[in-house]
Amino acid sequence: MSNLTKTSAGPNGSTASPVSPVATRRTRGPRLSGVTWLIWRQHRAAYWTLLAATALSLAWIAYQRTGLMDYLAAHGWPDSPDKWLEGMGPYSAEFQKVGLGLGFIPILFGVFLGAPLLAGDLENGTAKLVTSQSVSPVRWLAAKLGISALVVVVCTVALSVQFGWWFGLVKNADPGRGWSEGFVFDNTGPVPVALSLFTFVGGLAIGMLLRRTLLAMVVTFTFAVVVQVVWAYCRLDLGNIxxxxxxxxxxxxxxxxxxxxxxxxxxxxxxxxxxxxxxxxxxxxxxxxxxxxxxxxxxxxxxxxxxxxxQMSGMQWFGASILFALTAAVAVFIFMWGRKRLV
Structure with a gap:
């Protein structure tokens, strides 16, 4: 008999089935499967792009903070404010520039992730194909929304923590450094997470209703800009004068x-x-x-x-709680609409 077809004998003379190397590799750790694997594979380019861009941003913020720390240490901080305050201009300008750049992240999440997420599948018929199998519309929506929202949360939490770490140094060096401005207030604490989730879920709902990718992206851009304007207008009303x-x-x-x-x-x-x-x-x-x-x-x-x-932290959590509540309301609407009218 060929060695390739032989089976080993057990203690009682019985034979044991050979174990496949592929099966061994598959059981070594958790792996995506089913609709979760399908959605990750379908949007993996967007997910990995967002994660990579977040990693680069984190590295740049860490580099800028290190430069500011070296400058402050070389000028006697915190004992000689007349020395280190005079030369903080370039570091403060870089801090403001990075903060303004991060302020566009909620808009990007809404336009380039939220709007096409359902609109693309509804426009090209992928949604009808998927839901005609053993996957229910609710389960498909939950996987779409859950995986994408997880990516949004991971990216924004990491950026918020890193930018807050940088702001802590600037705040201690110069307490009057524009904490109520959008480039600080909207990029620290829970605010960036809440804003990004709200615009993302709003874009998802817009794409589900319009069913056209390009149109959904344009409308979502307008929606995200309006959210930013209203938020900036109401930001100071979150505190107690x-x-x-x-x-x-x-x-x-x-x-x-x-x-x-x-x-x-x-x-x-x-x-x-x-x-x-x-x-x-x-x-x-x-x-x-x-x-x-x-x-x-x-x-x-x-x-x-x-x-x-x-009051900064309390104002941020109060405003974020309002945005989280609005996000939950939009998500409920998505599931209620998608359960019967998705395809």
């Missing part, structure tokens, strides 16, 4: 503003408790006329409304 005032005259500045506080508004206070605009008496040409105007208006002091930097 703090007011500090003085009644010792207009030349006595109010005390108690912490480092990094964002000034919202200034106003004059009268003896009766009324607030007057900051332009009151500003039109007077001479100091004597201005003093007379101040006395006539009964101005006894002034007040400042501000947001402390200590």
């Amino acid at each position: 703090v007011t500090v005032a003085t009644n010792k005259g207009i030349n006595a500045p109010p005390s108690g503003l912490p480092d990094g506080a964002l000034e919202i508004d200034r106003s004059y206070a009268t003896g009766s408790g009324e607030s007057l605009g900051w332009s009151t008496c500003a039109h007077e040409a001479s100091e004597t006329a201005r003093d007379a105007c101040v006395q006539k208006a009964d101005i006894v002091g002034w007040s400042v409304d501000y947001l402390p930097i200590s």
Whole structure:
């Protein structure tokens, strides 16, 4: 008998079936299968591109932070602010430039990942082919949404942590460094994750409804830009404004503003408790006329409304929770629509 067909005998003389090397390799670790494998293979180019771009961005942020650390250490930080603050311009400009670039990530996720994800399959008939097999529309949608959302979360969480690590150094060196601006606020904490997920799921829903890839991408771009504009407009409303005032005259500045506080508004206070605009008496040409105007208006002091930097984290989580809730609502709509009307 040929050695290729022989089987080994067991302890009791029985024979054991040969073990295939392929089967051995397949059982060594978890492997994708079924609809999960199909979706990963279908969109693997986009997924790997996003992961690779994220890795490059993480490396660049780490490089920039290292350069800033070397500069601060060489100029006596934190003991000599007059030395290291003067030369921080190039490092702050690079920080702002990277932050502005990262601000486009939610738009990119919505336009290039969310919009074509279902629209392409609905347009070329792949969705009908897949759902005509043993895969239900709900299961197919869940796999599509779940795998892609996981990639979005992994990329944005990594970028948020890395950029926040860099911002922590800038914040400690110069507390007034624009924490409320979009290039900082929208790229740290949970905000980039929430914005990216919302635009991605919104693009997915738009593609499902329009069923045309190019049209869905154009509409999703408009949707993502509107989301960014509305978010920027409402960002400061997420915090609780703090007011500090003085009644010792207009030349006595109010005390108690912490480092990094964002000034919202200034106003004059009268003896009766009324607030007057900051332009009151500003039109007077001479100091004597201005003093007379101040006395006539009964101005006894002034007040400042501000947001402390200590509220940054709470504002971010509050805004992100709203975006997460909207994302969940859109996802529920996708499953309810797709269960009966997908194909």
